[in-house]
Amino acid sequence: MQEACCRAGREANSVRLLAVSKTHPAETIREAVAAGLTDFGENKVQEARVKIPNAPRQAHWHFIGHLQSNKCRDAVELFEMIHSVDSLGLAQEINKRAAQLGKTMPILLEVNVAGERSKFGYPPEQMLAELKAINALPRLEIHGLMTIPPFTLVAEKSRPYFRQLRELKARAEAILGAPLLHLSMGMSGDFEVAIEEGATLVRIGTALFGERRSLRPATT
Ligand SMILES: *Cc1c(COP(=O)(O)O)cnc(C)c1O
Numbered sequence: 415m416q417e418a419c420c421r422a423g424r425e426a427n428s429v430r431l432l433a434v435s436k437t438h439p440a441e442t443i444r445e446a447v448a449a450g451l452t453d454f455g456e457n458k459v460q461e462a463r464v465k466i467p468n469a470p471r472q473a474h475w476h477f478i479g480h481l482q483s484n485k486c487r488d489a490v491e492l493f494e495m496i497h498s499v500d501s502l503g504l505a506q507e508i509n510k511r512a513a514q515l516g517k518t519m520p521i522l523l524e525v526n527v528a529g530e531r532s533k534f535g536y537p538p539e540q541m542l543a544e545l546k547a548i549n550a551l552p553r554l555e556i557h558g559l560m561t562i563p564p565f566t567l568v569a570e571k572s573r574p575y576f577r578q579l580r581e582l583k584a585r586a587e588a589i590l591g592a593p594l595l596h597l598s599m600g601m602s603g604d605f606e607v608a609i610e611e612g613a614t615l616v617r618i619g620t621a622l623f624g625e626r627r628s629l630r631p632a633t634t
Contacts, residue, residue, distance in 0.1 A: 415431065419609055421610060424609070429609055429614055429616060430614065430616075431453065432454065432455045433451045433622050434617050435465075436456050436457045437627045438627060439627075440468035443470065444469070446622070447470045451622075452472060455475075456477060457477070457480075459481070460485075463488055475492060475493045477497060477498065483507045486504070486508050489511075494520065495520045495557065496508065496520075497522040498524045499548070500523065500524045500536045502544045505521070506551065509552070509553045510553075512554065518554070519553060519554055519555070520557045521556060521557065523536060524536060524560045525537075525582060528564050541582070556590070556594065557594065558595050559582060559583050559596070559598070561598075561599050569606065569607045570607060572604040573607050573611060576612070579597055579599055579611075580597060599613045599616070601616070601619070602618050
């Protein structure tokens, strides 16, 4: 990460490492916290509900998976940021639950930059169209954008999608008349390219923890 920042002429502390701990047990989180990691990402509310209460309290939790409206209440309770808001309806539900819990929820808008049918996320123009309505929800704070580019083994192929997300952030800032803090982009295989294109949050699982485990019943 530091080398990529250096190549891009960015400060090393301008990018945060989000350790994606999905499928790994609370014990792994304890080891990671002991090694100095502070920010963790999970993609399933059910798994997080078991894991987070058993994890060290220094850990900060980000939700990075697809969120169903019936899981919003738990998500608002458990997480400090939700990276995957991709409709006004979902934003309204999170806003409602945050109000009930007396919280304000930082969110990122997930954009399906490549327009893949198999993926969640806003089509870019629709995100821009709904931006003001989401920004008007009192219990939400839009902190930026997130994307998952098409799967590839060649990191360089992700670059155009990362660049498009950065350009979309600039357009969103113009609409809102305010800066957005975050670009959540880059995973184990392509985080260096993402950093060169402006990522502020990289979401890394395999490169930190090894292959994901198969999910076992909620005893872990
Ligand atoms: C699993 C996951 C990651 C981490 O992927 P790795 O390739 O293991 O680093 C990042 N982002 C999201 C949204 C994920 O679901």
